[in-house]
Amino acid sequence: MTAHHAPGPDASGGSTPADRTLTAEQHAEYERLRRAAGVRHRRLRGAGASVLLVLALVLAPLAVVAAWVQDTVSDTDRYVQTVAPLASDPAVQEAVTDRLTARVVANLDVEAITDSLGQALADAGAPPRVVEGAQALTGPLRSAATTVVHRTVSGVITSDAFQQVWEGSNRRAHAAVLAMLTGEGQGALGATGDTVQLNLGPVVDQVRERLVDAGFERAAAIPDTDRTITLFRTEKLDRAQDAMLLLNVVGTWLPVLTVLLAALAVLTAVRHRLMLLITALGTAATMGLLLVALAVVRRVYLDSVPGSALPPDAAAAIFDTFLGFLRDSTRTLLVVGLLTAIAAYLYGPGRIARGVRRTADRGATAVGRALGRTGLSTGTTGRRVAEHRGWITGVVIGAGALTLVLWNHPTVGAVVLVLALVLVVLAAVAVYAALAFGPGAGEERGAPA
Helix, strand or coil: CCCCCCHHHHHHEEEEECCCCHHHHHHHHHHHHHHHHHHHHHHHHHHHHHHHHHHHHHHHHHHHHHHHHHHHCCCHHHHHHHHHHHHHCCCHHHHHHHHHHHHHHCCHHHHHHHHHHHHHHHHHHCCCHHHHHCCCCHHHHHHHHHHHHHHHHHHHCCCCHHHHHHHHHHHHHHCCCCCCCCHCCCEEEEEEEEEEEECHHHHHHHHHHHHHCCCCCCHCCCCCCEEEEEECCCCHHHHHHHHHHHHHHHCCCHHHHHHHHHHHHHHHHEEEEHHHHHHHHHEEEHHHHHHHHHHHHHHHHHHHHCCCCCHHHCCCCHHHCCHHHHHHHHHHHHHHHHHHHHHHHHCCHHHHHHHHHHHHHHHHHHHHHHCCCCCCCCCHHHHHHHHCCCHHHHHHHHHHHHHHHHHHCCCCHHHHHHHHHHHHHHHHHHHHHHHHCCHHHHHHHCCCC
């Protein structure tokens, strides 16, 4: 085997012959070195893509949590929208009503009332048995007072006015919530030691005012010091605050960095489609693990809150409300990952993938042929669409992905809606391309790629 080279200078400054040849052994060595260089290049690309993929999958759960912290804490409207349902949750309403009722009744000195009644009867010369009977009224009087106070408090808590007060207080206290997560300051939601507490001061003031108007003058003595309900109790609050502060700082850029790492992993890989499939499945798997972690954290939280501080159903409502957006976002990303993996597989050489594409093309061709019999035809434009089906398909899928990126808090329903629209547009493009070839589209051309 020979190889010819263009004339060039030799060692003495002259020219080498144009027909200089390589021996079979030299050519074999050249091919071996070229293959080795190609293998090293592919290995380097594969290693780089693997490192980028691992980084993206490790950061993906943190990016979701960071986005939740940034969105829920830093956006006042979003925060108020998140906590507003708590005001109308029956479990939370009952817990607040019971807590305020107990505090009001504790400030009603029923024993003093019965003592005064007994003394008045004794001074009036009532028989000893009647005087002693007055003391027995302590229990019924306390029960009656509890019933009246509970009814009054419940009327306040279940009213529209309470929901308005709740939302207004949370909006004004938004800065205090941020301070709680960073371990600084107090407000409607604050941290003290190892506890996270909700301040019900405005509600206490309203209940106190209504009780005084109803004739319970001693309700005016309800103290201003004990106006909180403990939501969380944990010995690791300081660590959690540090983690939340860090996530809040990187909340804007960590999701962007994660997406860039995933995109670079796909672009760097030798086989782009396969890496896209692996990245999508890995993202779905990490989101599944995050959902499991949230379920475990929920169980730990419910076990850590004593029943005396907050009933289990109220604690569950609070947890589910605060972490609802995080859970919904995780589910959405899980579905997006699975759909992306399915799309990447369907574009591959697998037997099932080829069968699905073949069936879709035959269906589009059949519809185009049927419409062509009615006289419809897309002519030259349809032929151009058929020639550029691949590019058009990519643009449509990209537009669907961009729609989800720009969607404000997309849900699983939003993903399904965008997917349905993309499929409808792709089907319409296929039929439009098939119409260019008339009624005999199936015989005049092969199935579109």
